[in-house]
Amino acid sequence: MDLANTSNQASGGAEEGVKEANWSGVFAMSLCAFVMVAAEFMPVSLLTPMAAGLGVSEGAVGQGISMSGVFAVIVALSVSSLAGKLDRKKVLVALTGVMLVSGVLIALAPNYLVYMVGRALVGVALGGFWSMSASAAMRMVPMDKVPRALAIFNGGNALAMVIAAPLGSFLGALVSWRGAFMFLVPVALIALLWQWIKLPSMPAETQGRKLHHIFRPLKRSMVAVGFFATALLFMGQFTLYTYIRPFLEGETGVSEQLLTLVLLMIGVAGFIGTSLISSVLKGNIYRALMAMPVILAICGVALVQFGDQLGVVLPVLFVWGLVATSAPVGWWTWVSQSMPDDAEAGGGLMVAIVQLAIGLGSTVGGVLFDHWGFESAFSVSAALLIGSGALALLSMGISRRSSAQPAQMAAS
Template sequence: MTQSCEASFDTILPAQEPAKPVARWGAVFAMSLCAFIMVAAEFLPVSLLTLMANDLGVSEGAVGQGISISGLFALLTALSISPLAGSLNRRALLLGLTGVMVLSTLIVGFASSYTLYMLGRILVGVALGGFWSLSAAAAVRLVPIDKVPKALAIFNAGNALAMVIAAPMGSYLGAIVGWRGAFLCLAPLAALAFVWQWLALPSMAAEQRRKKLVDIFKHLKQVRILLGFSAVSLLFAGQFSLFTYIRPYLETATGVDSVTLSSILLLLGVAGFIGTTIINRFLQASLHLTLCIMPAILAFIAIMLIEFGGNLTAVVVLLGFWGLIATAAPVGWWAWVTRSMAQDSEAGGGLMVAFVQLAIGLGSTVGGIMFDHYGYQVSFSLSAALLLAAALSVLVLRALESDKD
């Protein structure tokens, strides 16, 4: 009798489809603004080294260490923030990290000593590492799953835009309002990002089970996850064993002047911004194929930069494509993280930031040794080899994950 009543109700009442997740694009753009400010703050000292060194009474190299220490603390924070934050609501955590960003800009802007400057840089690293490690998990909660790559592309668009304008903006503001004023100009922007996120971010409860730091590394026991992050490492090591030394390459091999150099670097940034806006189309068509082709093309460009180093036109065209692809590549790997580690995207975000930071440091260091002792040809050849290894790793990864896109 009960079964017949239930059956009759099933025939009378229409089947209800599960409600589709609401796409909170306002929150996505608020986080993109936050990404822009954090990356701009990270690299702002590059164009202000001399002014800062003279004012703080230290060498330019000492001021430059502020970039290194922010990267170190970004790595440490990315790995530890999820276990340390525990059950704290992720909305509150993101707002707290943005607040740390506001505080860091104020500390650096008003720093009366080198120690205070370094403290401010440490806080930049904490904010940056925490934000990026949570970004993939936040994207999954803010938009439907099929829109996650688009949300990640918008996050990275803020990153790319900061890379475009951070150096020229710092140089211009440094000449007008001084290096302290340049940093203090970021404070109201960071405060705006805080308010916007306060209004736009929904509540994002943490997982019920408290994580330990060791839980993050347990994911690496899976061969496909380890292979994926190995490919990420090869990609970024290959990129930065070349890109870190693009200025001396252009000055020595191509013979450009300062004005042309600035124009080429601007072109790289603009191309990168464009790349982040269009890559989602390729990711939707085939994630793994896109992840494979991008480092393969970058490897080809690295070899061509060796062959055509004295041809300005060829170099400009090649670097334009480099910027287009290299800046967009992280979007693809963030999409892979949200897809392959969907059950623990926070751990995936932490591992992503950690592997990327380590790869950038190692790639830049080894590339620099090659550049100094053997010339750009060897450094760029190393870059090509690492990038090809990244492409081959993705082919194996695709087979392991049985991708049928």
Template sequence: MSPDTSTATQPQAHADTHSVSHWAGVFALSFGAFALVASEFMPVSLLTPMAQDLQVSEGLVGQGIAISGLFAVLTSLLISTVAGRLNRRTLLIGLAVLMGASGALIALAPGYLPFMVGRAFIGVVIGGFWSMSAATAIRLVPAPRVPRALAIVNGGNALATVLAAPLGSYLGSLIGWRGAFFCLVPVSVICVVWLWFSLPSLAAPSATSPTAATGPTSDAGFSSPAPKVRSIFAIFTAFRQPAVAWGMAACGAFFMGQFILFTYVRPFLETVTGADVTSVSLVLLVLGVSGFAGTALIGRFLGAGLYRTLMVIPAVMALIAAALIPFGAVFAAVVVLLGLWGLLGTSAPVGWWSWVAQAMPHNAEQGGGLMVAVVQTCIALGSTLGGVLFDSLGFESTFLASAVVLLLAAFLAWQTKRVTAQRVTERSTTLH
């Protein structure tokens, strides 16, 4: 999952108080987000031809998303400690280079193992980039301009959500899946050059920097002054708060349920719906465009309706997953159902990042880092479980499992609301 950090990081955490704006650097980060999300989810639109060429099952190719999620989690937890005092400009450029290397390795992979190594590389980039992107963006512009800068960075994510899957499917039909992945190499080169010329020097934050003074977190949400070993695990202390623990469980269940199904949309469309390559690209485009619309609209339903939204979205998506089983062979019904799925599924992360800012107002960056780890872990688990079920029992079991986990997510969101309300009541009683 690629996170929307616009609400996870507040302008008050601005690291460098200055009047100089580096908007070219902000747009370079946005382009990097676009390239990264496109790289992350490219296998979803190319699952079938990749499986045939690599001579493995579609479920095993789907594990490429699981392995990238695993390495994203490890990187998000370790990068601040491992990178140490390395200049963040150098680190981001290095990650962009690794993104290009991943695309090349996958495109040229002679077998399944090199493919998985390439996916592991992209997982490292995912964890590193998203752990530092917001903290970097707020250092590039004056504090009043931070919300705009974060919106621009996340615009790359939103654009890739719309274009990546259908474009990957279309390119795959023209130049093959290897050619589609190789197209990511020049995109990565552009990203490297853009970052090189647009980013100023970004020294690693120190314990005495303004960032450190505003809270106990650094780039990736770790405790800056703490010893290295302790800093790796400090991010998990938020689980001591019941509301945070329940909320993270609800968020994780949502992403797991979503990716049990979403990872295997293409083989479902081809084998059950009977869609050809052009039709598959069209459905994926509908899914992406509806998701973009949902992201633009969901803000109207947050605020006082935050928890209601977080409960309703997975519940409705569970119904969609179940409905796709009997209506899977009806193309028009599948288009409508997956369009609604995209509308809800793509917009939901905005609600969860709003919850992070509300649940951890004084440690929003730490909450954001923890969210990255939870989301990527659950994406990996979801795609793995979906692949096992898809290969062994068929798409019906995969979609039913998605529905069950999404219903669990709705229940956990309700439990989060209940625990949060109870905590507010206890605080009010204590004050009086």
């Protein structure tokens, strides 16, 4: 049977299986996403007091962020196999429980080792949760509402990106860094109970999956090209965005107070973007997937050309935040539409590719920024983003050809 036909049949079946949207369950998962992303990035604003409290360097504390990324990749690639026949509702609730335990461990960590164990658990929760998010959305809302559900998931992500750093800094000054992490524990508990009450039963859709089976979708050229485009998107984003603060301080010359406002503006723009993106994706999704990285590339070039002009930099960064935070929703929607027959495998691959791309982009950007300045880092970012748009165009062409083949065979 043709793969395109298989996907279309699975998509239709998924839509028929969900008659009414379970928005309460969707918002429960959005709250969970907020807690996880807030926990992932909160150490950024607390490095100094955490280093003093744990008796290590700031760099050592920062390695905790890398630790969570490593475990997110490992779990993303293996969670579908490890979960086996378990109800996915129980798996999602258990992952939220892991998130809760990690918060307690980090808040009460007597030494650096316990802190790193806590960070590893953050990665476990993140990798498993995001791997199953697309599949869960498809099983809680009709297929035509999946982009909106994924946008709500990413709304929790965007909100956490907006407030995680300032919230951590504020709570750290008010009740210490340990109190800042402990603040997330009751929020995680609420998310756990809410999901337990509102998520529907989600029996495993695939039985006896081998670990290597998660890579099988890459045999389809459309899927392989699409994931490559996703990797270039995230790599391009973080080649630039990781170093936006030193750029603003060194090139644009913003003060520390204005810097906080600029970063907040970018985060607010991202939250607006995730609120609007589902309506954009209702048309031709590939047009959006092509346009978004091109817009980000133009932003990168504009920052290179006009980086010393605050009046230009501010609107450019607003557009950047608007598009960059909502772009992942487009690719998660693409996963749900391109792999409706195996969204868990697609989700696992997506999380692993995104985490690897972010790490690689940050590393490449750092080398370029240190040795040749922001111009080189931002220019390479723009090139990577243009590459992402080009591959999205290629993936669209492959998709159309695959869809046309069954029609041609039927006509003949």
